[in-house]
Amino acid sequence: MMNNNLKSSKRRDTLILLLLGFASGLPLALTSGTFQAWMTVAGLDLTTIGFFSLVGQAYVFKFLWSPLMDRYHLPFLGRRRGWLLLTQVALVILIFAIGCLNPQSDLWLMAGLAVLIAFFSASQDIVFDAYKTDILSADQRGNGAAVSVLGYRIAMLVSGGLALWIAHYYLGWRSTYWLMSALMIIGIIATLNAREPTTEIPTPRTIEQAILEPLKDFFGRNNAWLILLLIVLYKMGDAFAGSLSTTFLIRGVGFNAGEVGLVNKTLGLLATIVGVLIGGMLMQRLTLFRALMIFGILQAVSNFGYWILAVTDKNIITMGSAIFFENLCGGMGTAAFVALLMTLCNRSFSATQFALLSALSAVGRVYVGPVAGWFVELYDWPLFYLFTIVAAVPGLLLLAICRQTLEYTQQTDSFLPRNLFPAQYNLAIKFLIAGCYMLAIRLLLLFWDLIFAKLHPLSSMESNLMAYLKEFLMGGGMLLCIIGVVLGCLLDYISIRRKQTL
Incomplete structure (x- = not known):
């Protein structure tokens, strides 16, 4: 019963x-x-x-x-x-x-x-x-x-x-x-x-706690920095392959917009749905780590279909096969990736942490476009699609490094605490926060240009100073963020190696 x-x-x-x-x-x-x-x-x-x-x-x-x-x-x-x-x-x-x-x-x-x-x-x-x-x-x-x-x-x-x-x-x-x-x-x-959901889970008592505690909770975990980098890189090969797919099919292969719309959008969406369903069924038999690894490898290999399209004569069956396989594997990877994001969230702050992690996961999808266009201009389509396979490898390597942490979290529904290098980790966080502040100020200046610049025009000298300030804030902010992330990931890696030798 x-x-x-x-x-x-x-x-x-x-x-x-x-x-x-x-x-x-x-x-x-x-x-x-x-x-x-x-x-x-x-x-x-x-x-x-x-x-x-x-x-x-x-x-x-x-x-x-x-x-x-x-x-x-x-x-x-x-x-x-x-x-x-x-x-x-x-x-x-x-x-x-x-x-x-x-x-x-x-x-x-x-x-x-x-x-x-x-x-x-x-x-x-x-x-x-x-x-x-x-x-x-x-x-x-x-x-x-x-x-x-x-x-x-x-x-x-x-x-x-x-x-x-x-x-x-x-x-x-x-x-x-x-x-x-x-x-x-x-x-x-x-x-x-x-x-x-159950009301036994403690919730933040103040808005300040609701903002700061999710960050403290996440960065207090074992391998937090490497896992953040994993979230960015896991679907990077997919992001590169999809960034110029429509342009490639029309300009690179020679299909018309109607053919691309029918096959790429309709068949691609159907394949994604099938992939999500297959991924969900397989994940009932696999651990989260194994599902992420198997589906991640399939995501990378599926980009090989676009390379075949780039080096063979135009053929709508070849296009349909490549698009179906790529979207099928992408759907499987998406199912596992969403499960990963849910696993990484503390239920006390699940709204904040999931929103932050999902925003971070969109970095590749949003910002690879200019790099992809530059690469194609220099090396053409066949080499670009081989590169998209290589671009998936760092995410898979990071996944292998984080295996112990992910398996512990899935099995216990809790998180391994971080207990090494507290001062150095704090320094990494300070670099990251300082970089974010500089980028936020740069964003405010952008809004100033859009809204107030016409109402309060600047002199030539002021305009030059403002341009230098914007460049400094953008470059300096990016540099500090990169230093913070690299330092945090390096400390995570050293921590893993030290624990393995104990």
Whole structure:
């Protein structure tokens, strides 16, 4: 009887995670690709459409307000479900409201609503990531990660390609957005029927504690610096391969945009979904370390398909095979990687730590583009895709180095404390903090240029001084951050070697 109840509870949790994953992924395209398509059909100029791509910045900076969701409880449904319900109700209202407007006459009101949709969508992501981290035990995280990613991907397909098709052939843009608003009610139903994670976990008592304690907790662990570097590097080969894939298929191989759109987007998304499902099933039989290693190797090898495309004649079957295999392996790697992020989060601060770690994991995806373009210009496509395989190797080596720490955490659901080199580790943290402060000041100066420079023009001498200051802050901040990270990783490595020799 108890076994049946446990299985029933697990099935219910799986369904809830699938539906909440769907609700989490649905708003994304409604402020990006689908929204751009609506403005394009409405006849807006490219500069305006390009400007609207900035509304998605909330997804990048969501870690800034994530401590609020760890610290404060709303007076209904508990610590996690209360915030989920608030963000979902807001999204239902906002998506319906933006569907009532016209891009040609209500452009700036639409911009404001799009920013709010992105903000509440990013906030929903914060709470959902924390919820699944809190609700899943160590042995359930692989399957839970796969199910939530599956729901997310299905929602992206619905609010992306399917929404465009419905808007064009059947309902028009307004009614399509109203339909998407109605589909968000799925998330509300899932939240109301979900179970709240256990209340035995201690929560931050002050907002200061909610901001500082997650950082102290993470950097007080064994191998913390190497694990941070692992998060950045694990999907680096994937990031390089995907950064110029569309350009490669059109300009490098010679396919037209229609062929690329049909195969790369539709077949690629299908392969990712299949990969996520396979990854989730395999992770029930593998340890987290083994899943990450096997899927990471497959991710690297799958880029070989693009090299074959680059050195053979144009063939749509070859393209489809390469895209399917690469996305299949990428989906498997994503399932394991999300499980890794959940494993690394302390449940007391899961909203803040998951938001920070997921933001860090996006570094490769966001910043490899310029390097990839430079590499292709110098060495052409075949060598570039061989390089993407090599780019995956550092992440796999780091994974092997961190094996003991990851296996201990998965087995005990706790973290090995750091007990060597306290003064040197503090110095590494100070370098990192100083570098972050310099980069933050540089960011503030950028906002000054965008908002106030036209109102208060600078003299020629002041402009030159400001330019030197910006270069100093950017270069100095990057250098200090790199020194801090390198010193921290070096101390981690020395600690591992010392423990192995004891």
